[in-house]
Amino acid sequence: MKRFLIFPCILSLAIGLLVGILLPINLMEETSPPALNNSPNNFPSPPGVSQPEGSSSAAVSSSPDTPDPEDNFSLLGAACAVNRCLQRQDWTTLAAYVHPERGVTFTPYSTVTPSSDRNFTADQIKNLAQDQTVYTWGFEDGRGDPIQMTALQYFGRYVYDRDYTQVPQIGVDRIMTGGNALENLAEAYPGCRFVDFSFPSADPVNDGLDWSSLKLVFQPEGEHWYLVGVVHGEWTI
Numbered sequence: 687m688k689r690f691l692i693f694p695c696i697l698s699l700a701i702g703l704l705v706g707i708l709l710p711i712n713l714m715e716e717t718s719p720p721a722l723n724n725s726p727n728n729f730p731s732p733p734g735v736s737q738p739e740g741s742s743s744a745a746v747s748s749s750p751d752t753p754d755p756e757d758n759f760s761l762l763g764a765a766c767a768v769n770r771c772l773q774r775q776d777w778t779t780l781a782a783y784v785h786p787e788r789g790v791t792f793t794p795y796s797t798v799t800p801s802s803d804r805n806f807t808a809d810q811i812k813n814l815a816q817d818q819t820v821y822t823w824g825f826e827d828g829r830g831d832p833i834q835m836t837a838l839q840y841f842g843r844y845v846y847d848r849d850y851t852q853v854p855q856i857g858v859d860r861i862m863t864g865g866n867a868l869e870n871l872a873e874a875y876p877g878c879r880f881v882d883f884s885f886p887s888a889d890p891v892n893d894g895l896d897w898s899s900l901k902l903v904f905q906p907e908g909e910h911w912y913l914v915g916v917v918h919g920e921w922t923i
Contacts, residue, residue, distance in 0.1 A: 755879070755906035758858050760911065761858065761879055761881065761904060761911060762856075762858065762881060764783065764904055764911035764913075765881035765883075765902045765904070766851075767779075767783070768780060768783050768902050768913055769850055769851055769883060769900070769902070770851060771783070772841070772845065772846045772850070772900075773846065773849060773850070773851050775815070777811055777812055777813070777814040777815060778812055780811055780913075781808040781809070781811040781812035782808070783911070783912065783913040784806070784807070784808040784811050784912065784913050785808075785905055785907070785912035785913065785914045786808060786912070788905065788912070788914050789805045789806055789807045789808070789810075789914075790805070790806055790808075790811065790913050790914055790915065790916060791803050791804070791805045791806075791914065791915050791916070792804050792805075792806070792823060792840070792844070792845065792915075792916050792918075793824070793915065793916070793917040793918065794823055794824045794833055794840075794844040794918055795824070795827055795867055795918065795919065795920065795922055796864065796865070796867040796868065796869050796871075796917065796918075796919045796922070797867050797868045797869070797870055798870055798871055798874035798875070798915070798917060799824065800874065802822075802823075802824045802825065803823070803824055804821055804822070804823045804824070804840075806837075810837075814837050814838065814841075815838070817836065817837050817838075818836055819836065819837070820834050820835065820836055821834070821835065821836070821837065821840070822834050823835060823840050823844065827922040827923055828922070828923040844918045845900065845916055845918055846900070847898060847918070847920075848885055848898055850883040850885075850900045853883045853884055853885055854884075854885070854886070855882075855883075855884040855885075855886060856881065856882065856883055856884070857881070857882040857884065858879070858880075858881055858882075859872075859879055859880060860882060861882055861899075861901075861919075862882045862884035862886070862899065863882075863884045863885075863886045863887075863897045863899055863919070864919070865897070865919075865920075865921050865922055866922065867919075867922045871901060871903065871915070871917055874915075875903050875905075875914065875915055877905065878903050878904060878905045878906075878914060878915070879903070879904055879906070880901050880902060880903040880904065880915070880917075881901070881902050881904075882899055882900075882901045882919075883899060883900045883901075883902070884897070884898075884899040884900075884919075885897060885898050885899065894921070895921045896921070897919075897920065897921060898918070898919060898920045899918070899919035899920075900916070900917075900918060900919075901915075901916070901917040901918075901919060902915070902916060903915030903916070903917065
Protein backbone atom coordinates (compact mmCIF):
# COMPACT_ATOMS: atom_id res chain seq x y z
CA MET A 687 0.00 0.00 0.00
CA LYS A 688 2.87 2.34 0.79
CA ARG A 689 4.30 1.85 -2.71
CA PHE A 690 1.13 3.29 -4.22
CA LEU A 691 1.53 6.46 -2.13
CA ILE A 692 5.15 7.12 -3.14
CA PHE A 693 4.45 8.11 -6.75
CA PRO A 694 1.72 10.72 -5.96
CA CYS A 695 3.95 12.28 -3.29
CA ILE A 696 6.90 12.53 -5.68
CA LEU A 697 4.63 14.01 -8.36
CA SER A 698 3.22 16.61 -5.97
CA LEU A 699 6.70 17.58 -4.83
CA ALA A 700 7.89 17.99 -8.42
CA ILE A 701 4.89 20.17 -9.30
CA GLY A 702 5.48 22.29 -6.22
CA LEU A 703 9.13 22.87 -7.12
CA LEU A 704 8.20 23.77 -10.70
CA VAL A 705 5.62 26.33 -9.56
CA GLY A 706 8.13 27.81 -7.13
CA ILE A 707 10.65 28.31 -9.94
CA LEU A 708 8.21 29.77 -12.45
CA LEU A 709 6.23 31.92 -10.03
CA PRO A 710 8.61 33.17 -7.34
CA ILE A 711 6.96 35.02 -4.47
CA ASN A 712 8.90 37.27 -2.12
CA LEU A 713 7.10 36.88 1.19
CA MET A 714 9.48 39.31 2.90
CA GLU A 715 8.78 42.22 0.58
CA GLU A 716 6.76 44.98 2.25
CA THR A 717 3.78 46.45 0.46
CA SER A 718 4.02 50.24 0.53
CA PRO A 719 1.19 52.66 -0.27
CA PRO A 720 1.70 54.95 -3.26
CA ALA A 721 3.62 58.13 -2.51
CA LEU A 722 1.35 60.99 -1.48
CA ASN A 723 2.99 63.38 -3.93
CA ASN A 724 2.21 61.07 -6.83
CA SER A 725 -0.87 62.21 -8.69
CA PRO A 726 -2.24 59.85 -11.36
CA ASN A 727 -0.77 60.18 -14.84
CA ASN A 728 -3.95 61.76 -16.16
CA PHE A 729 -3.52 64.68 -13.75
CA PRO A 730 0.21 64.95 -12.92
CA SER A 731 1.78 67.00 -10.14
CA PRO A 732 2.53 70.66 -10.86
CA PRO A 733 5.90 71.65 -12.31
CA GLY A 734 8.62 71.74 -9.69
CA VAL A 735 7.37 68.72 -7.73
CA SER A 736 10.03 66.02 -7.85
CA GLN A 737 8.90 62.69 -9.21
CA PRO A 738 10.12 59.34 -7.82
CA GLU A 739 12.64 57.32 -9.78
CA GLY A 740 11.09 55.12 -12.41
CA SER A 741 8.19 57.44 -13.21
CA SER A 742 7.50 57.69 -16.91
CA SER A 743 7.08 61.03 -18.65
CA ALA A 744 5.76 59.21 -21.71
CA ALA A 745 2.68 58.19 -19.77
CA VAL A 746 2.00 61.83 -18.91
CA SER A 747 2.42 63.00 -22.49
CA SER A 748 -0.06 60.40 -23.68
CA SER A 749 -2.75 61.64 -21.28
CA PRO A 750 -5.67 63.77 -22.49
CA ASP A 751 -4.92 67.49 -22.98
CA THR A 752 -7.88 68.40 -20.77
CA PRO A 753 -8.16 65.98 -17.84
CA ASP A 754 -11.46 65.46 -16.07
CA PRO A 755 -11.67 68.06 -13.25
CA GLU A 756 -14.29 65.85 -11.58
CA ASP A 757 -11.73 63.12 -10.91
CA ASN A 758 -11.86 62.64 -7.13
CA PHE A 759 -8.83 60.36 -7.06
CA SER A 760 -6.43 62.91 -8.53
CA LEU A 761 -7.90 65.66 -6.35
CA LEU A 762 -7.33 63.56 -3.23
CA GLY A 763 -3.80 62.83 -4.39
CA ALA A 764 -3.00 66.54 -4.63
CA ALA A 765 -4.69 67.29 -1.30
CA CYS A 766 -2.81 64.53 0.53
CA ALA A 767 0.46 65.74 -0.99
CA VAL A 768 -0.17 69.29 0.24
CA ASN A 769 -1.23 67.95 3.64
CA ARG A 770 2.06 66.07 3.93
CA CYS A 771 4.04 69.15 2.83
CA LEU A 772 2.43 71.13 5.63
CA GLN A 773 3.17 68.39 8.14
CA ARG A 774 6.84 68.23 7.11
CA GLN A 775 7.14 72.00 6.57
CA ASP A 776 8.40 71.27 3.06
CA TRP A 777 7.89 74.78 1.74
CA THR A 778 9.68 74.23 -1.57
CA THR A 779 7.37 71.39 -2.62
CA LEU A 780 4.34 73.19 -1.23
CA ALA A 781 5.21 76.25 -3.34
CA ALA A 782 5.08 74.08 -6.47
CA TYR A 783 1.39 73.41 -5.78
CA VAL A 784 0.50 77.09 -5.32
CA HIS A 785 -1.27 78.68 -8.28
CA PRO A 786 1.42 80.62 -10.21
CA GLU A 787 -0.83 83.65 -10.86
CA ARG A 788 -3.59 83.52 -8.28
CA GLY A 789 -1.42 82.52 -5.32
CA VAL A 790 -2.95 80.95 -2.21
CA THR A 791 -5.26 82.70 0.27
CA PHE A 792 -5.30 81.84 3.98
CA THR A 793 -8.49 82.02 6.05
CA PRO A 794 -8.15 81.67 9.85
CA TYR A 795 -11.78 80.64 10.46
CA SER A 796 -14.46 78.96 8.36
CA THR A 797 -15.83 82.12 6.73
CA VAL A 798 -13.76 83.26 3.75
CA THR A 799 -13.31 87.05 3.77
CA PRO A 800 -11.38 88.19 0.67
CA SER A 801 -11.00 91.74 1.99
CA SER A 802 -8.99 90.66 5.03
CA ASP A 803 -7.65 87.16 4.29
CA ARG A 804 -3.93 87.13 3.46
CA ASN A 805 -2.75 86.00 0.02
CA PHE A 806 0.74 84.59 -0.60
CA THR A 807 2.58 83.95 -3.85
CA ALA A 808 4.47 80.74 -4.57
CA ASP A 809 7.79 82.54 -4.03
CA GLN A 810 6.65 83.74 -0.61
CA ILE A 811 5.70 80.19 0.35
CA LYS A 812 9.06 78.88 -0.84
CA ASN A 813 10.88 81.32 1.45
CA LEU A 814 8.53 80.91 4.40
CA ALA A 815 11.17 79.69 6.86
CA GLN A 816 13.21 82.90 6.43
CA ASP A 817 10.25 85.30 6.49
CA GLN A 818 10.18 87.25 9.77
CA THR A 819 7.59 89.79 8.61
CA VAL A 820 4.58 90.26 10.90
CA TYR A 821 1.42 90.17 8.76
CA THR A 822 -2.22 90.88 9.53
CA TRP A 823 -4.19 87.72 8.70
CA GLY A 824 -7.70 88.73 9.69
CA PHE A 825 -9.41 89.21 13.05
CA GLU A 826 -9.65 87.06 16.14
CA ASP A 827 -12.98 85.39 16.77
CA GLY A 828 -14.98 86.98 19.56
CA ARG A 829 -12.49 89.72 20.40
CA GLY A 830 -12.06 91.29 16.99
CA ASP A 831 -8.39 92.04 17.49
CA PRO A 832 -6.16 91.83 14.40
CA ILE A 833 -4.34 88.52 13.98
CA GLN A 834 -0.78 89.77 13.68
CA MET A 835 1.79 87.00 13.33
CA THR A 836 4.72 85.88 11.24
CA ALA A 837 3.92 83.26 8.62
CA LEU A 838 5.32 80.41 10.72
CA GLN A 839 3.39 81.58 13.78
CA TYR A 840 0.19 81.72 11.76
CA PHE A 841 0.77 78.27 10.30
CA GLY A 842 1.28 76.84 13.77
CA ARG A 843 -1.99 78.33 15.06
CA TYR A 844 -4.35 78.65 12.10
CA VAL A 845 -3.18 76.11 9.53
CA TYR A 846 -1.48 73.08 11.06
CA ASP A 847 -2.55 73.26 14.70
CA ARG A 848 -3.00 69.45 14.65
CA ASP A 849 -1.60 66.60 12.59
CA TYR A 850 -4.16 66.50 9.79
CA THR A 851 -2.59 63.43 8.21
CA GLN A 852 -4.29 61.51 11.06
CA VAL A 853 -7.85 62.77 10.67
CA PRO A 854 -10.72 60.27 11.03
CA GLN A 855 -12.86 62.07 8.45
CA ILE A 856 -12.12 63.37 4.94
CA GLY A 857 -14.72 65.09 2.77
CA VAL A 858 -14.51 65.85 -0.94
CA ASP A 859 -16.44 69.05 -1.73
CA ARG A 860 -18.21 68.47 1.56
CA ILE A 861 -17.88 70.21 4.94
CA MET A 862 -17.46 67.39 7.45
CA THR A 863 -17.67 69.39 10.69
CA GLY A 864 -19.01 72.89 11.21
CA GLY A 865 -20.25 75.29 13.83
CA ASN A 866 -22.12 78.57 13.79
CA ALA A 867 -19.72 80.31 11.38
CA LEU A 868 -20.82 80.87 7.79
CA GLU A 869 -19.45 78.19 5.47
CA ASN A 870 -19.06 80.15 2.23
CA LEU A 871 -16.07 78.34 0.74
CA ALA A 872 -17.93 77.14 -2.36
CA GLU A 873 -19.23 80.64 -3.09
CA ALA A 874 -15.84 82.29 -2.47
CA TYR A 875 -14.03 79.89 -4.82
CA PRO A 876 -16.28 79.33 -7.86
CA GLY A 877 -14.99 76.73 -10.29
CA CYS A 878 -12.75 75.19 -7.63
CA ARG A 879 -12.92 72.03 -5.55
CA PHE A 880 -11.85 71.33 -1.98
CA VAL A 881 -10.94 68.54 0.43
CA ASP A 882 -11.87 68.82 4.10
CA PHE A 883 -9.55 67.06 6.59
CA SER A 884 -11.61 67.02 9.77
CA PHE A 885 -11.20 66.20 13.46
CA PRO A 886 -14.73 66.04 14.89
CA SER A 887 -15.33 66.61 18.57
CA ALA A 888 -13.65 63.73 20.42
CA ASP A 889 -14.62 64.27 24.05
CA PRO A 890 -18.26 64.76 25.16
CA VAL A 891 -16.96 66.73 28.13
CA ASN A 892 -15.94 69.50 25.72
CA ASP A 893 -19.52 69.80 24.46
CA GLY A 894 -18.41 69.80 20.82
CA LEU A 895 -15.98 72.70 21.21
CA ASP A 896 -12.81 70.74 20.38
CA TRP A 897 -13.36 70.09 16.67
CA SER A 898 -11.03 71.49 14.00
CA SER A 899 -10.50 71.12 10.27
CA LEU A 900 -8.15 71.94 7.42
CA LYS A 901 -9.82 72.66 4.09
CA LEU A 902 -7.59 72.77 1.00
CA VAL A 903 -9.03 74.45 -2.09
CA PHE A 904 -7.75 73.60 -5.59
CA GLN A 905 -8.26 75.06 -9.03
CA PRO A 906 -7.87 72.67 -11.98
CA GLU A 907 -5.88 74.26 -14.77
CA GLY A 908 -4.23 72.60 -17.75
CA GLU A 909 -2.92 69.29 -16.46
CA HIS A 910 -2.58 70.24 -12.81
CA TRP A 911 -4.39 70.87 -9.54
CA TYR A 912 -3.23 74.19 -8.10
CA LEU A 913 -3.68 75.20 -4.46
CA VAL A 914 -5.60 78.49 -4.17
CA GLY A 915 -7.05 78.43 -0.65
CA VAL A 916 -6.29 77.13 2.85
CA VAL A 917 -9.25 77.47 5.22
CA HIS A 918 -8.91 76.61 8.90
CA GLY A 919 -12.02 75.62 10.82
CA GLU A 920 -12.71 75.49 14.55
CA TRP A 921 -15.43 76.33 17.03
CA THR A 922 -16.25 80.04 17.05
CA ILE A 923 -18.43 82.24 19.21
